[in-house]
Amino acid sequence: MHVPFFTFRDFPLGLEAQVEAALVQEWRNKQFILGPTVSRFEQAFGQYLGGPEVIGVGNGYDALVLSLKALGIGPGHEVIVPSNGYIATINAVQQVGAKPVFAEPDPQSYNLTAATVAPKLTPQTRAVLPIHLYGQSCELDPLLQLCQEHGLHLVEDCAQAHGVRYKDQLVGTFGAANAFSFYPTKNLGALGDGGAVVTQDTAVATWLRQYHNYGQSKRYQYAQVGVNSRLDSIQAAVLHVKLLHLETLNAERQRLGRQYHALLDGVGDLVLPKVASSATGHVYHLYVVRTRHRDALQQYLARQNVQTLVHYPVPPHFQPAYQHLGYQKGDLPVAEALAATSLSLPLFPDLTQPEQAYVVEQIKRFFS
Numbered sequence: 001m002h003v004p005f006f007t008f009r010d011f012p013l014g015l016e017a018q019v020e021a022a023l024v025q026e027w028r029n030k031q032f033i034l035g036p037t038v039s040r041f042e043q044a045f046g047q048y049l050g051g052p053e054v055i056g057v058g059n060g061y062d063a064l065v066l067s068l069k070a071l072g073i074g075p076g077h078e079v080i081v082p083s084n085g086y087i088a089t090i091n092a093v094q095q096v097g098a099k100p101v102f103a104e105p106d107p108q109s110y111n112l113t114a115a116t117v118a119p120k121l122t123p124q125t126r127a128v129l130p131i132h133l134y135g136q137s138c139e140l141d142p143l144l145q146l147c148q149e150h151g152l153h154l155v156e157d158c159a160q161a162h163g164v165r166y167k168d169q170l171v172g173t174f175g176a177a178n179a180f181s182f183y184p185t186k187n188l189g190a191l192g193d194g195g196a197v198v199t200q201d202t203a204v205a206t207w208l209r210q211y212h213n214y215g216q217s218k219r220y221q222y223a224q225v226g227v228n229s230r231l232d233s234i235q236a237a238v239l240h241v242k243l244l245h246l247e248t249l250n251a252e253r254q255r256l257g258r259q260y261h262a263l264l265d266g267v268g269d270l271v272l273p274k275v276a277s278s279a280t281g282h283v284y285h286l287y288v289v290r291t292r293h294r295d296a297l298q299q300y301l302a303r304q305n306v307q308t309l310v311h312y313p314v315p316p317h318f319q320p321a322y323q324h325l326g327y328q329k330g331d332l333p334v335a336e337a338l339a340a341t342s343l344s345l346p347l348f349p350d351l352t353q354p355e356q357a358y359v360v361e362q363i364k365r366f367f368s
């Protein structure tokens with residue numbers, strides 16, 4: 001058997017036909033940039049999230065950059081970021097001219113917490129930028145309280161967390177401006193690049209609607225020097241179709257996550273994903289296990305035709321791009337340990353029972 005890490009199979013059944021119909025419709029509409037299809041998706045996603053404003057942008061990275069810019073974060077400012085995240089989050093802080101400051105994640109949930117962020121605050125800190133990593137929401141109440149006490153913005157990176165809830169409220173609605181990515185493999189994925197900024201603040205939303213479209217306030221009038229970062233209508237049409245299935249798709253991911261847990265608990269030295277508390281939902285964007293034998297296990301599984309990935313093998317502070325921040329080996333031990341031991345197993349909504357059983361069987365063989 002061959003088990004891929006991810007597929008784009010026709011799931012739920014009929015989705016492919018709906019996506020194809022949406023594509024044909026957009027071809028017939030002949031309005032490819034902005035336009036009513038984009039507005040309709042922005043409204044639908046906002047309604048799904050419980051009422052915030054949604055501004056479609058070019059990708060998740062742009063959504064982060066524009067969120068920070070909209071909040072006035074730039075040179076001379078510091079932004080607290082997780083030491084174990086994806087590079088896009090850190091790049092966004094650097095891009096607006098601010099300084100990324102790493103805080104360690106909680107070793108159980110892999111997410112930033114108020115306890116690890118607090119010691120990193122300085123008079124230059126303007127924002128805290130946590131990632132809801134692998135699909136689990138951060139413990140948001142303490143983070144929000146910390147931000148409130150110190151007059152900081154919370155900016156949520158929701159690129160891995162479409163449809164995840166913290167205390168019954170969907171993430172992306174807690175921070176001042178929050179970023180989603182619609183990269184094809186995300187829980188809500190387009191057929192190319194796409195992203196969105198989500199905000200409850202109408203002034204921030206108004207500013208963003210101009211800024212992401214060259215700063216245009218009225219046709220051919222430019223209130224400011226903006227950029228071009230727009231969601232296109234073909235992507236918006238596809239996202240609208242898939243949004244209607246998001247809860248179903250996430251429920252399947254959760255079922256598969258529970259199943260992995262039941263089947264892998266106690267196998268070898270495996271550490272399985274933990275849900276931090278009853279408040280922090282998990283939609284298993286990735287199912288990440290840890291083991292001291294990570295490289296050997298990954299090689300063994302590859303030989304058995306089970307595809308796995310590592311998210312992420314090198315922590316940002318070890319990247320040549322971030323040498324200038326001056327971190328040394330051992331400075332961020334939690335992130336370093338996670339990078340050395342994490343392995344992402346195949347988990348996507350239509351992973352079949354035999355496929356999952358095969359993955360589990362091979363892992364058990366490796367450890368026996």
Ligand SMILES: *Cc1c(COP(=O)(O)O)cnc(C)c1O
Nearest residue numbers: 059060061086088131159181183
């Ligand atoms: C995917 C991802 C991004 C970037 O999204 P793009 O659409 O690829 O630019 C940012 N942050 C995190 C945590 C991600 O997983």
